[in-house]
Amino acid sequence: MLDNEFHISNDARASLVSIVCPKFEEHKSEVETGRSLTELRELLRTLGIPAGYQYVQTRNSLDPATILGSGKLKEIATKAKDEGATLLVFDFELTASQIRNIRRITDLSVVDRVHVILEIFARHARTRDAKIQIEIARLQYVLPRLSGFWTHLGRQRGGVGVKGGEGEKQIELDRRIIRQRIEFYKKELKLLAKSREQQKKKRQNMAVTAALVGYTNAGKSSLMNRLCQVSIKEENKLFATLDSTFRTLNPDTHPPMILIDTVGFISNLPNTLIDGFKTTLESALEADLLIIVCDISDPNYKKQLQVTETVLEELGVTDKEKIIVFNKKDLLNDPIKSKIIKRVHPNSYVVSSFDDQDMRNLRKEVIDYFLEKQQQFDLFIPYDEGASHSAVASKTNIIKTSNHEKGIFYRVRVPDFIFNQLGLQDFVLKPEESEDYQNKESL
Numbered sequence: 001m002l003d004n005e006f007h008i009s010n011d012a013r014a015s016l017v018s019i020v021c022p023k024f025e026e027h028k029s030e031v032e033t034g035r036s037l038t039e040l041r042e043l044l045r046t047l048g049i050p051a052g053y054q055y056v057q058t059r060n061s062l063d064p065a066t067i068l069g070s071g072k073l074k075e076i077a078t079k080a081k082d083e084g085a086t087l088l089v090f091d092f093e094l095t096a097s098q099i100r101n102i103r104r105i106t107d108l109s110v111v112d113r114v115h116v117i118l119e120i121f122a123r124h125a126r127t128r129d130a131k132i133q134i135e136i137a138r139l140q141y142v143l144p145r146l147s148g149f150w151t152h153l154g155r156q157r158g159g160v161g162v163k164g165g166e167g168e169k170q171i172e173l174d175r176r177i178i179r180q181r182i183e184f185y186k187k188e189l190k191l192l193a194k195s196r197e198q199q200k201k202k203r204q205n206m207a208v209t210a211a212l213v214g215y216t217n218a219g220k221s222s223l224m225n226r227l228c229q230v231s232i233k234e235e236n237k238l239f240a241t242l243d244s245t246f247r248t249l250n251p252d253t254h255p256p257m258i259l260i261d262t263v264g265f266i267s268n269l270p271n272t273l274i275d276g277f278k279t280t281l282e283s284a285l286e287a288d289l290l291i292i293v294c295d296i297s298d299p300n301y302k303k304q305l306q307v308t309e310t311v312l313e314e315l316g317v318t319d320k321e322k323i324i325v326f327n328k329k330d331l332l333n334d335p336i337k338s339k340i341i342k343r344v345h346p347n348s349y350v351v352s353s354f355d356d357q358d359m360r361n362l363r364k365e366v367i368d369y370f371l372e373k374q375q376q377f378d379l380f381i382p383y384d385e386g387a388s389h390s391a392v393a394s395k396t397n398i399i400k401t402s403n404h405e406k407g408i409f410y411r412v413r414v415p416d417f418i419f420n421q422l423g424l425q426d427f428v429l430k431p432e433e434s435e436d437y438q439n440k441e442s443l
């Protein structure tokens with residue numbers, strides 16, 4: 001029963017509701033409220049739900065029972081019904097009793113911003129991992145709101161099944177089932193985390209990684225596709241990507257360089273989803289480099305950056321090396337803007353993922369970033385040390401090589417931690433020995 005009840009119907013027509021109130025985070029001014037409503041429209045568009053008028057009440061304080069005043073809600077309901085709306089979408093989180101109260105007053109279906117985001121996540125999840133995380137978040141969201149959903153359902157069914165104590169009993173039963181389901185999913189998630197941990201260890205020894213992180217729709221997947229020449233779903237939809245995806249940026253370097261595409265961030269990320277995010281982003285957050293992607297054509301790009309910073313902090317990522325990529329420069333009407341940005345953020349690149357030259361340059365920058373971090377070693381390996389020659393060939397970047405009477409001289413670049421695993425320490429040359437080999441005639 002829950003599944004059908006929870007999902008937002010495909011043929012819903014929405015009216016949006018919000019508030020301007022100095023005491024309400026993210027809704028303190030008309031500008032803040034307007035910005036958030038624009039994003040809510042985008043979220044609904046992603047779900048394919050047409051959004052009609054938006055109704056905003058300015059208040060000095062919140063009504064604890066209904067947030068907006070009940071008189072205003074009645075007025076909104078009448079107008080919304082006149083415009084053919086079947087659903088009121090509130091641009092902030094509502095409690096179970098608030099949902100219940102507002103439904104009673106307006107006689108319309110009521111959902112909040114969190115519900116909309118959960119719905120998108122539920123529809124876009126592809127891997128087992130993402131599906132489970134979202135299911136847990138969804139169940140945790142539903143649990144305290146169960147009575148709200150039940151009242152609504154009871155009414156839809158003409159009251160059948162919710163008379164007297166029966167409804168209460170049913171709610172208790174549902175709660176128990178939901179808690180059991182959450183436990184079950186959490187166990188499965190742990191098992192998946194274990195296998196991810198093993199994969200991560202393997203990767204750590206074999207590759208260096210850069211993770212694309214940033215606000216939803218900024219162009220992370222587009223950059224990944226152009227930089228790695230692959231095709232990951234990129235869409236003008238919020239939260240098109242929900243799973244971390246790994247692709248090789250440069251297979252020719254040793255170790256290979258890997259790029260990770262991740263789930264996008266959004267302001268007011270629902271609390272129920274933060275944990276899910278942590279798991280999905282885990283591998284990305286252990287990347288050697290963070291590439292923060294920001295849509296420069298968005299008039300609120302500063303807010304995008306700020307949200308990204310905040311989410312990274314919430315996830316405990318504070319001391320990572322970062323570069324910022326300002327994407328979608330082709331949509332900039334003002335060429336000065338990109339100059340200003342470069343000045344404010346020196347460690348940044350202003351690009352368009354549609355511009356081949358930009359992509360070639362950025363790819364080179366990222367590759368060079370890793371190469372510069374590698375140490376240089378000069379080695380001399382006798383001819384009969386077959387395994388060592390193949391270790392050099394397969395695991396290091398050879399800069400120089402020359403054949404001599406008894407063996408081969410190599411100049412290689414490779415990260416320290418990888419070199420230490422190769423068993424080549426005995427062949428490392430002192431600087432003066434190295435000089436000798438470089439001066440000697442090679443065969």
Ligand SMILES: Nc1nc2c(ncn2[C@@H]2O[C@H](COP(=O)(O)OP(=O)(O)OP(=O)(O)O)[C@@H](O)[C@H]2O)c(=O)[nH]1
Nearest residue numbers: 217218219220221222234235236239240241264353
């Ligand atoms: N004009 C323009 N559009 C771009 C550029 N890069 C990406 N886009 C478009 O922006 C939209 C979002 O791109 P994605 O790559 O899916 O964005 P994302 O950051 O992966 O989004 P999520 O996965 O939802 O977090 C798509 O319609 C892209 O075609 C760009 O440089 N210029």
Ligand SMILES: [Mg+2]
Nearest residue numbers: 220221240241
């Ligand atoms: Mg994406």
